Amino acid sequence: MAAPLPASVDDTLKLLTEGRYVADRSLATALYLSLSLHRPLFLEGEAGVGKTEIGKVLAETLGRRLIRLQCYEGLDVSSAVYEWNYSAQMIEIRMAEAMGDRDRSMLQDDIFTERFLIKRPILQALEPDLTGKPPVLLIDELDRPGEPFEAFLLEVLSDYQVTVPEIGTVKAAAPPIVVITSNRTREIHDAIKRRCFYYWVDYPDAKRELEILKLKSPGAAEELSRQVVAFVQRLRSKDLFKLPGVAETIDWTNALVQLDKIDLDPDTVNTTLGVLLKYQDDIARVRGSEAAAILQQVKADLAAAR
Numbered sequence: 001m002a003a004p005l006p007a008s009v010d011d012t013l014k015l016l017t018e019g020r021y022v023a024d025r026s027l028a029t030a031l032y033l034s035l036s037l038h039r040p041l042f043l044e045g046e047a048g049v050g051k052t053e054i055g056k057v058l059a060e061t062l063g064r065r066l067i068r069l070q071c072y073e074g075l076d077v078s079s080a081v082y083e084w085n086y087s088a089q090m091i092e093i094r095m096a097e098a099m100g101d102r103d104r105s106m107l108q109d110d111i112f113t114e115r116f117l118i119k120r121p122i123l124q125a126l127e128p129d130l131t132g133k134p135p136v137l138l139i140d141e142l143d144r145p146g147e148p149f150e151a152f153l154l155e156v157l158s159d160y161q162v163t164v165p166e167i168g169t170v171k172a173a174a175p176p177i178v179v180i181t182s183n184r185t186r187e188i189h190d191a192i193k194r195r196c197f198y199y200w201v202d203y204p205d206a207k208r209e210l211e212i213l214k215l216k217s218p219g220a221a222e223e224l225s226r227q228v229v230a231f232v233q234r235l236r237s238k239d240l241f242k243l244p245g246v247a248e249t250i251d252w253t254n255a256l257v258q259l260d261k262i263d264l265d266p267d268t269v270n271t272t273l274g275v276l277l278k279y280q281d282d283i284a285r286v287r288g289s290e291a292a293a294i295l296q297q298v299k300a301d302l303a304a305a306r
């Protein structure tokens with residue numbers, strides 16, 4: 001069932017917690033404003049920091065349909081908005097020809113109707129929803145397709161409508177909740193950003209990352225989770241090609257639990273680095289003496305904090 005929109009920043013924080021998302025006040029504020037003022041939320045950040053998850057959690061906790069448009073290089077209107085079902089149209093034409101009972105203009109009117117329209121995510125998000133509540137439209141990784149797609153999106157975000165020439169204009173009765181994410185492999189056009197509220201999703205600090213692990217890797221021993229978090233946090237200050245995100249922290253913890261570890265040791269770190277780092281150059285750099293040094297610091301820090 002659709003839930004009402006949160007009435008305050010505190011409510012928004014509560015909503016995220018319900019969805020097992022650990023957020024700080026600044027994210028909850030951006031989200032609250034975007035929901036209450038009906039503006040898209042533009043989330044930018046490194047890979048694996050929890051951007052996509054925000055859209056998913058929002059749909060789940062608000063009881064809205066999640067419509068996800070996964071962007072990729074070369075994404076075009078026919079994959080994002082609509083396309084005609086050519087093969088079904090062709091069959092219709094053949095059947096009409098075989099029966100020989102229809103004139104050309106009637107046939108044309110017939111095959112360009114909703115029955116032959118394949119609705120892609122953007123069109124779906126603008127249509128009336130059966131629940132009566134607008135869905136969550138997650139436009140994921142907008143930095144991947146090119147500028148023409150951004151220009152098109154700009155139009156959609158301005159009026160929440162699209163035009164299908166053969167049918168007419170589809171306009172949302174109430175605008176969907178829009179969450180846009182970008183990994184910032186290139187800058188998104190200012191005109192898009194201007195229509196949105198912007199939020200940079202950063203790596204969490206140690207306290208927040210530990211909270212995330214408690215939720216997402218509940219089977220891990222407390223001491224192991226602390227060591228993992230401290231290790232990852234230190235690793236993020238190194239000059240690596242690709243720093244580990246929260247996703248990798250969770251994966252690594254789950255891998256260590258699977259190996260029945262309750263305490264990190266240099267050997268285990270070395271043999272499981274591939275769960276944490278995804279580039280051979282990074283692994284080669286960290287494996288061995290660097291990993292041992294970080295682990296030593298981690299254990300000394302945790303002992304001092306006790």
Ligand SMILES: Nc1ncnc2c1ncn2[C@@H]1O[C@H](COP(=O)(O)OP(=O)(O)OP(=O)(O)O)[C@@H](O)[C@H]1O
Nearest residue numbers: 020021022046047048049050051052053212246247
């Ligand atoms: N603050 C958080 N609270 C709870 N879980 C989190 C949080 N941040 C990240 N996660 C978890 O980390 C994983 C990765 O998150 P997500 O896929 O949203 O990252 P992303 O920023 O979209 O990454 P990418 O850029 O690679 O798509 C998910 O399993 C998510 O549940």
Ligand SMILES: [Mg+2]
Nearest residue numbers: 051052140181
């Ligand atoms: Mg993502």
